[in-house]
Amino acid sequence: MPEELRYEETTIQPRPSLRIRAADPSSRKLRAELFFDYEGQVASANEPTRAFYDAVSRRVVLRDSGTEMAAAGLLGELGLKFRAGSYGDPSRWELAPTKLPSIVRALVEAGWHIDADGKIFRRPDSFRIQISTGVDWFELRGGVGYGETAAKLPVG
Numbered sequence: 405m406p407e408e409l410r411y412e413e414t415t416i417q418p419r420p421s422l423r424i425r426a427a428d429p430s431s432r433k434l435r436a437e438l439f440f441d442y443e444g445q446v447a448s449a450n451e452p453t454r455a456f457y458d459a460v461s462r463r464v465v466l467r468d469s470g471t472e473m474a475a476a477g478l479l480g481e482l483g484l485k486f487r488a489g490s491y492g493d494p495s496r497w498e499l500a501p502t503k504l505p506s507i508v509r510a511l512v513e514a515g516w517h518i519d520a521d522g523k524i525f526r527r528p529d530s531f532r533i534q535i536s537t538g539v540d541w542f543e544l545r546g547g548v549g550y551g552e553t554a555a556k557l558p559v560g
Contacts, residue, residue, distance in 0.1 A: 412463040418442050420475040421517040422497075424504070434504065436484060436497040440472055441517065449476060450495050478514070482507050533557075 418440035427435045438449035442465050445456045449472060456465045480486065483503050489495040499507060508518050508525050518525040533546035547556040 410462065411457070412461075413466065414463050415466045415468055416442050418447075418468055418471055419515065419517060420471075420511075421446070421519070422479075422511060424499075424518070424520040426521060427498070431498075432501070433498040434501055436479075436499060437494075438476060438479065438497060440467070440475070442467070450489075475516075478511075482510055 421439040421441055423437045423439065425435050425437075427433050440447050440449065442456060445458075445465065447453055447456075447467060454467055456467075457463075458465060476486070479497055484497040484499045484507070487496055487498055504520070508520065511518055512525050532549075533544070536543040536545075545557060547554050
């Protein structure tokens with residue numbers, strides 16, 4: 405096969421992502437959509453695409469159905485209910501608002517990306533603290549890193 409027509413077929417471990425939104429006023433449940441991030445290529449769990457083609461690197465990235473099924477299984481274990489779509493209503497997951505904090509905590513700890521009505525929940529990846537002391541004083545400095553973002557301890 406000529407070099408310009410060759411491509412590499414590879415599998416990448418996807419990062420699960422959950423987008424949570426308020427439901428319509430007639431329902432007391434929150435709606436959630438499950439996605440998977442394959443190094444910048446995002447696919448909905450409902451999407452039938454089995455692979456992505458990256459023209460720049462000339463590779464075909466196959467979706468990891470085992471990881472995707474395990475992620476859906478975890479949502480069920482955490483108490484989310486799957487609702488199959490019909491007649492233009494897409495499939496989705498539903499959860500009670502009271503379960504949101506525990507579900508978000510569990511998924512963030514598992515390395516998921518969580519977006520709840522535009523608020524992004526992240527697991528800290530670094531923590532630092534520094535204490536300086538003198539005869540009758542001390543100073544505390546520190547912060548928590550969230551990837552490219554950092555939160556500093558208040559100075560006062």
